[in-house]
Structure formats: C-alpha cells, structure tokens
C-alpha cells in the first residue's frame with residue numbers, strides 16, 4: 606500500500622496494515638484510537654499531546670475548504686453569500702470528524718517511518 610492510500614484509509618504508518626482508529630465509528634468517541642497497532646504493535650500515540658500538531662493540519666485543511674467552497678459557489682455558480690455559507694456549514698457538519706481523523710492520520714504518517722521489516726519482527730517477538 607502506498608503512503609497516500611495508507612493516509613486515506615487511516616492505517617498504521619509503520620506497517621500500513623493495522624487500523625489507527627477503532628471500529629465501528631462511535632459518535633461519543635470520534636477520535637478513539639488503538640493504543641498500539643494490532644498488526645505491528647507500533648505505539649500509535651507515542652506521548653500525551655502527540656496529535657496537537659494535527660490541529661494545524663485540520664486548520665489548514667478547513668481554511669482551504671472554506672476558500673474553495675465559497676469561491677466556487679459565488680464566482681462560478683453565482684450563489685449568494687448566504688447560500689454559500691449554508692453549504693459550507695453543511696460540509697463542516699458532514700466532514701468534521703473525518704477531517705479530524707484524517708489530520709491525525711496525515712500527521713502520524715509525516716512523523717513515523719514506514720518500516721514493514723520492524724513490523725514483521727515485532728509480530729514474532731510479541
């Protein structure tokens with residue numbers, strides 16, 4: 606699996622096989638992660654506050670989403686400001702948890718190295 610699809614499928618950055626987040630999705634705990642990867646035993650939250658930096662990714666992501674949505678609807682579709690903000694709020698509600706999760710996934714993939722060999726070793730020494 607390549608890095609991009611691993612990010613979007615929210616897999617463990619080290620082995621790209623185990624899931625980062627617990628399934629099924631739970632609305633009361635939208636960011637409930639596995640403490641360690643089920644496949645390679647990689648620690649998915651190495652220290653408290655590790656994912657603080659992911660907030661900046663979701664901030665940037667959200668910023669571009671706003672500019673893009675409002676820009677396209679007003680300039681190309683000739684919507685009013687009210688209409689385009691209504692759409693924007695709708696998009697936020699739909700994508701909010703997904704954006705928070707994908708930001709953590711991007712952050713972990715930037716920080717942790719892909720290493721399938723370590724992944725295989727730790728399975729045998731577990």
Ligand SMILES: [Zn+2]
Nearest residue numbers: 617620642645
């Ligand atoms: Zn893993």
